[in-house]
Amino acid sequence: MSFEIKKAAVLGAGVMGAGIAAHLTNAGIECYLLDIIPFELTEDDKKKGLTEKSPAWRNRFAANGLAGVTKSKPASFYSKANASMITIGNFEDDLNLLADCDWVCEAVVENLKIKQELFARVEKVVKPTCIISTNTSGLPIKDISAKFSANLKKHFLGTHFFNPPRYMKLMEIIPGADTDKTVVEYMAKFSEEVLGKGVVICKDVPNFVGNRVGVYDLCNAGRIMIEKGMSIEEVDAIVGKAVGRPGTAIFGTIDLVGIDIGTHVAQNLYDAVPDDECRDTFAPTEFAKKMIANKWLGNKTKGGYYKKVKDENGKNVKYAINWKTVEYAVAQKPKFASISEAKKWADSGVAVSMKIAFNGDDAAGDYLREYMCNNFIYAANRIPEICDTIVEIDNAMKWGYNHQLGPFESWDAIGVKEAVEVMKKLGKKVPAKIEEMLAKGCASFYRKEKDGSKSYYDFKKKGYVKLKENPKIIILPELKERKKVVKENAAASLVDIGDGVACLEFHTKMNSVNADMIQMISDSCDIVNKDFWGMVVANHDQRMFSAGADIFAVICAISEKQWTELEKMVAGLQNANMKMKYLPKPVVTAPAGMALGGGCEMAMHGDYCLANGETYIGLVEVGVGVIPAGGGCKELALRMTEGIPAGVVESGLNMQYHYGKAFENIATAKVATSAQEAQELGFIRKGSIINMNRDMQIYEAKQIVLGMSKFYKPPKPALIPVMGENLRGVAAAIIANMKAGRYASEYDAHIAMKIAHVLGGGICHEGTFVTEQEILDLEREAFMSLCGEQKTQDRISAMLSTGKPLRN
């Protein structure tokens, strides 16, 4: 059987259902979003003239779900425009729409009978090859599908998204006993490649993998807190970034999810796993029950374990629950020597800081040892109950709970043997399979092989098994170990990624652009031109493609009055970017995460930009008192005006709106919140494909290079139509209003006028066509002039010391 999902339907328009529908549109899939009809007409409805026949009333739940997801923060859609790809409806009038769907994903209330009845109706309308899934997080797949026909059973499985579906990488796929293997394989591939998810195949057991281990983790943290008489602020200070956990730690995370939901899931688990050795851990705590009774449910009720209250001066004050009294008190900021020490090692990686924290000889260390050992033992005991290998559990915790390391990776970081010794000291029962593994001389769960590949310890096979490599996942560090580096320096490397394509990778702190990096861009162009079909520009940094220019180097040059050197550096970046653009071989830039300032400029100077969906890109230079001078102004001007047919500018085209957007983007330091928004703002060309799965981005970029290389011609030198001095007039009037309204400072206005001068193409008439070099020269001149100003220097210094832009 072969499948292709082009159109889908989501049944149930709650937070999850609507979020799934939104993410489907991000992936380019049109979908229906259906829900039940409201129970009755309210007085308000009647006043508005609604009847039981009004679509506005019948589709209300779906409409509300769509409205909610359109307004959600963080945004569920890559662009609000995607909302038009969702058609809303209700189960009574619109179920027949499912006839043309390739996938129907159910996300209605967690009630077995309701789900069963709905699926019985769904089966009557869908085509026989339609894939049907449930997003249940608590009900067994086998119970839901018990009365299904044989064909439906073949096409039915669990597809469990994590909330919010756009941002959480984990997708648990739960095949039923009768699910066709090809359906499972297709959905796994579809989830990875089209939706960009990380797939964990689970067994049909309560809460599957992520929420079984994850809920234990949270409950475990709470139990130990009670035992040790600690506060929630203390626990969150301990189980935070030092041990590779999100900033929300334990209780902040529960506030995010909702205390009611968290408690409900734990209670479900308690009921469903009578034989679990840690079952008691899942029983709701007294204070959680009281908080639910008080309706203090977390962020959604503006108060959970934490809440923010404005004091008389309008300043936010954070309060935390004292779990012993269930009363709020001003949140403390507990400090632990071991955690502070661990944080100092953050740059060396989470494995190092975690080990330091684990071995701390203070209350934090005591807590962590108890907490982590419990987690390790619980995870080890779940195999093979919930999945077959350690890999699924580690992935589930990383992708579904944002842990930087899963339990087995964490255990490796601390040392398997070392942790086992601690367990024994604490009087814990070490799982036999761990003792057995150590006895065999296997000292870690994961092992790096000589050829750069990775293996994991398999409890069943009692030895190491090679991790399955996906040819679509190119991992630069592994290639580097395999001696694939073509050239490198401290800032960047050119790596041979096979098939005649090279990848330029940045690796400075925050991938900031410095002289070394500029040199590598230039050198890489020369090498690629000679020896490769083309080049990909990408890296694996979790957070950023590049945060922009190394402003420390800029402020040093300024303070030593090395003006010539500074201008040379700016010209260097311009020239390197132009070299990439006009290289006789194709260059595909592949940003993901932040691509700011110089990072944005580099991303704009490829032939094609294959951005990951989660790309936050923009020209933010005004924040440090300068303007984009690596070709950013030039390239944005070009993109805003390309596509204007010949003769139209000459006929008097009003380019005020084209340049108004360019000016606004730069003067207000606009950052796109997705690759799609980046296309709308003009940083990325419209119609560019968006990469959904970050792991596959380099592979996909490489395919584009290879495709283009077959018949590649570099672009022709561009001539850019500009507004000349008239743009300055428009900008001055806008800025005068912004200044009057206190939206812009005197110095903001000064910088903005420089931007208008550069984007306008300097001193010329409206409608003049200028060369790229002319704008580059204007960029450089404006940049240098701003660097000479005290207020720009103050802005740079402030950014370096506080990390925040100064508005002076």
Added chain:
Amino acid sequence: MSEAVIVASVRSAGARYRRGGLSETRADVFAVQVIKGLLAKVPRLDPNDIDDLIVGCAFPEAECGMNLGRVLAVGAGLPEPVSGMTVNRFCSSGVQSIADATAKIRAGWSEVIIAGGVESMTHIPMGGGIFRPDPDWNFAAMPNVYINMGNTAENVAANHGVSREDMDKFGMESNRRAYEAIKAGKFKEEIIPVTAYKYKKDKNGKRIRTEFIFDTDDGVRWPVNLQDMGKLKSPFKQGGNVTAANSSQMTDGAAFSLVMSAEKAKALGVKPIAKLTHYAVAGCKPEEMGVGPRYAIPKALKLAGLTTKDIELFEINEAFASQALYCIRELGLEDRLNAGDINPNGGAIALGHPLGCTGAKLTAQLLHEMKRRGNKRGIVAMCIGGGMGAAAIFEML
């Protein structure tokens, strides 16, 4: 000198910006209907006797471009000899055209003129489609003629101490009065219903143009409460006080009056309603353009040898509550406001301010209200972008 008299004065209903009844209808299309409606009120007039059509428009471009005056004259089916011109003094354009028509007739250069104003703020942006301020304008040293109107209102509020609470109360009262006036059917006589259209999809998804009759001002917000109004933020200034609730609405609309010599009216046997006796404009700081009426009203009164006590009814355009209140207070008219002698049926905050149409629209409103009340004298006044004020004194006949 011959006397110029107004024999009919009408308007379209005011339509909310973008969401209102005229948002998809071309301005020339609804303006022509108002002109036809105006002429229908004076059936004895032979169109061949009309000399000129003067239309005020603040942004005369796109559908309001190409000399809108002539376009409307021809578009309304008037005979070829009827000429047309467009005048622009921003927000007083609509009454400027009536004043110009009056002056021409008094000079004996014309006998019958159609005068009024048109604006589609939905279709033509403020500032115009092609906004090109002088790049060498010295904003530090020279008055800012390009300034955004909201900023000027913030300036008036801040520099002259008009409080947020007073502005919001003023905005609320404007809406209340407008709501009551519409409910009482007060505008029925002055409004010419127009056939407007919107674009929709039919049952088969085919895009179609659907027509409907638009005959009621659709921007009034009632009930409103001060608490909600107080929560609104200023879009113009950080921490500012000028908000959507205490500013005029952006509006589409058209309004026209028929002006002719007294002799012509007599010959036709048409009863004149009123005459525009005096008209004055006065400049002020562009950054505080809202104070304009405070100077223009005394200037016009001086021309007439009158004081505010001689004026029984005022229509003072509510561009912003801050400037309207300031002017009313400076002129010592706050009691008159509370007594209902100023904007008795609500103002632009509720009924809208279609820029170039406003002067003609307020004229129609003033004359019909004076007729209802049996008043003798009234004033139409407004502030003007760029820093001006205008005031016209009308006398009922």
